[in-house]
Amino acid sequence: MMTPGQLHRLRRLLCSLQDSTRDALVAARRRPARHFAKVAAVTSADTIYAIDRVSEAAITAWFDRHWPAAEWPVQVVMEGIEDDDTPLTFPRGTPVNRTLLKVILDPIDGTRGIMYDKRSAWALAGAAPQRGARTHTGDIFVAAMSELPTSKHAVADQFSAVRGSGLVAERIDLATGQRKRWRPRPSQARDFDHGFASFARFFPEGKAWLSTLEENLWKQLGVFGRNGGQLVFDDQYISTGGQLCELIVGHDRMVADIRPIAFERLGLSGALACHPYDICTALLLREAGGVIEDPLGRPLRAPLDTTTPVSWIAWANPHLARLVRPVLRRLLAQGGM
Structure with missing residues (x-):
């Protein structure tokens, strides 16, 4: 059982992970001859494009450097690198039954839009207590998603939450890194007109x-x-x-x-x-x-x-x-x- 402080620390870790993904994507976009729309692989889940490989490398490097693996051994589930025979865990090689958390990721959700610089994609992450194959989406108690902006964006949004603690929303200035809290609100409309x-x-x-x-x-x-x-x-x-x-x-x-x-x-x-x-x-x-x-x-x-x-x-x-x-x-x- 995690304390409230630990839960929010986990939330901030997921946000930091996604910050690194966004920064890696922005940096890759500046390099010449980046063919983001090239098909890199086809899996049972989806087509993997060249742009996806950029984020995958950033994520594994981030976990190696920043995840508190000794404190919270974790299994990472992610399209493109997750292998049923060799699960990805941190510390590397930790048996799944000795991990405390299962973190499921989509490094770039919206690949088809962002690879043509058409519309923002999103980095997604959810953390749940490790229950092996029985772990399901309803177990997720901390989540974060961060905007992966197009080249013309000056700001990017990030949303995160601990279950039962409300939504945290921040808008990030891409030039300065400055973060500003704001409060989004879903529509309160009573019908669908207009x-x-x-x-x-x-x-x-x-x-x-x-x-x-x-x-x-x-x-x-x-x-x-x-x-x-x-x-x-x-x-x-x-x-x-x-x-x-x-x-x-x-x-x-x-x-x-x-x-x-x-x-x-x-x-x-x-x-x-x-x-x-x-x-x-x-x-x-x-x-x-x-x-x-x-x-x-x-x-x-x-x-x-x-x-x-x-x-x-x-x-x-x-x-x-x-x-x-x-x-x-x-x-x-x-x-x-």
């Missing part, structure tokens, strides 16, 4: 099925076509961390990523979906006052691995969740029709 609410459908696979489900949801809620239509706006931010940020800061009212359900209904195996490392910062939205759960209204309980597909739905506030939840459940029970 607001952003989206279903993730980033790729061709499953797009038609998801679009049909979404259209039927808005029809059931009486939004579709009312007053000439165009009442709900869509934002396909290819980053789970980015989607959570948009909810936390009050830009979006709902985001649903149920691609695994669509792929199962359509018989699409191997299609890219959200994984536990993508959603490891769900705690931050809850600490800000939002709601996040699985499509049946249950807490997220995905194992902390790199391959399990995860479906989730998030709302800016409990009222919107109560409005949509029963309608969406009914539609899913009917096959989305």
Whole structure:
């Protein structure tokens, strides 16, 4: 059991880790002939691009230098370096059953946007007590996510939290390193009129099925076509961390990523979906006052691995969740029709 002081120390460590990731990415961008969009590898979880390799090297170096491994032996779960046969632990080589913590990371969530300098990506991290294969997303008690900005950004945001202690938000001046606390607030809207609410459908696979489900949801809620239509706006931010940020800061009212359900209904195996490392910062939205759960209204309980597909739905506030939840459940029970 950690003391409150230890928990916040862990929170600050995760933030420091992500600071190093951001700094490594910014430095790499300054070098000539950086081909960030080149495919470096294809894994069972996702495609690894050249830009991902920059962050992976920064993370392992940071753990070697800065993690208090003697005090808190840790297993690190991360796409690209995590190997089922040889888990990554610190101190190096520590058996998993002798570690105290499991930290799951997504070094760059939103690779496709940032590698073209199109939109910010996010570094994600969640820490949980080590329970072996039984450790799941609901066990995460400290989380942090940090903006990985495009080249034209002057500031970058960072969010972190200890469960039950509220959200910590800081805005970082990229030129000076100065940090300023601020207080984001999710939308308190009671409906979806003239607001952003989206279903993730980033790729061709499953797009038609998801679009049909979404259209039927808005029809059931009486939004579709009312007053000439165009009442709900869509934002396909290819980053789970980015989607959570948009909810936390009050830009979006709902985001649903149920691609695994669509792929199962359509018989699409191997299609890219959200994984536990993508959603490891769900705690931050809850600490800000939002709601996040699985499509049946249950807490997220995905194992902390790199391959399990995860479906989730998030709302800016409990009222919107109560409005949509029963309608969406009914539609899913009917096959989305």
